Amino acid sequence: MSAPKKLFIKTYGCQMNVYDSERMAETLGEQGYVETKSADDADMILLNTCHIREKAAEKVYSELGRFKGLKAEKPDLKIGVAGCVAQAEGEEIMRRQPLVDLVVGPQSYHRLPEMEAKARTGDKVLDTDFPEEDKFERLKRRPKAKRGPAAFLTVQEGCDKFCAFCVVPYTRGAEVSRPVDRILSEARDLVERGVREITLLGQNVNAYHGAGTDGSDWTLAQLIWELDKIDGLQRIRFTTSHPNDMQDDLIEAHGTCSKLMPYLHLPVQSGSDKILKRMNRSHTAESYLRVIERIRAARPDILLSGDFIVGFPEETEEDFQATMDLVKEVRYGTAYSFKYSTRPGTPAAERAQVDPAAADDRLQRLQALLTQQQREIQDSMVGREVGVLFEKKGRFPGQMVGKSDYLHAVHVSDCTREIGDLARVRIVSSGPNSLAGELID
């Protein structure tokens, strides 16, 4: 038997890419590949890329440049680019960086085995189609392979919303929901392999409308209630949601489904109605706040998370202040904020841009406020009892690290529990990026 070939995958961007990388690794496992943590001993390098902001896309080219020496030493090394940069730039990638052998878009991953074989013959291979077949069904799983207690599961992909700044509808294609039975069997398989927490993924996950077990289209809440029945699955999360798709049954589930965790990522992008309109977000600051109000009525302790863009074309200081006001009203437990980045091919790219120095200044002020809120909410956990799912050993002997119901990292010393255990923990202190707690017997 020949030695297994080694695959090095580096993942950029969102959780969906993390899920995809895992599926690609398992699929290439069928071709005799095992994963390696070092690019130096790889027979194949795959960069799973993100195109959301200019910096993210440029990172890929600088990373590729670093493989030049390696490729010169190992002519058999194959280098592939997957993900959203692959979809957006296609052949251009091979023109800009001739050492790339293979370019594969997010909807073609199931074709990787054939592509790899073709690349091995010395050909350059490209596939950025949006094929009809269901890639999820054709991607292989590594049967029964043990895995960590928390896993992602993509249930919906693509986006039809076309926010004026965003590349996702172009790189991931139209919104598609996977059928319920396929998701259930994938979830059961994950649980058999040791998974205790599943995060359902989709670019617009709460717009989920997959074929249910009774033939009708199901909502995300219906899917969650079905997953709730799986023995051994202890926690359910989902991300990312759009404010306009926060339906009543999903809001209600946050109050009634004990496996559904009290955490919701609900991006708003801006607090100014003028800017929201120009962004084509189709919600207002007020309608967003009303949704939050309903969610908090169903689950008062829910921790909210958001995404923000500052410096979107035509944003004035007054518009920015509206964003600051909205943040003060909501109080986020965690948030991601970005300076607007012009993306070729999106509607906003053609518009008059905000002065970059003003945008930088706004980003700093917004981040200071968000960090302060994050810290206050984290500190307010001290003294409370929370569930913690242990995911790994800590740096010190006897210490374990896990995630709380609210997704805070929690360290527990002298911990008698194992990885994969869900325990009740009393929070005793709050540090810069994590909490410390003790087991409650």
Ligand code: SAH
């Ligand atoms: N589907 C999610 C977000 C997907 S992209 C939603 O509807 O909100 C993740 C985040 O990246 C976005 O929420 C947005 O805040 C940010 N983002 C997207 N395009 C961007 C751009 N051109 N410049 C800066 N940030 C951007």
Ligand code: SF4
């Ligand atoms: Fe992008 Fe808007 Fe779709 Fe989110 S809803 S993925 S921001 S187009």
Ligand code: F3S
């Ligand atoms: Fe990036 Fe594509 Fe995700 S652009 S954020 S990797 S969907």
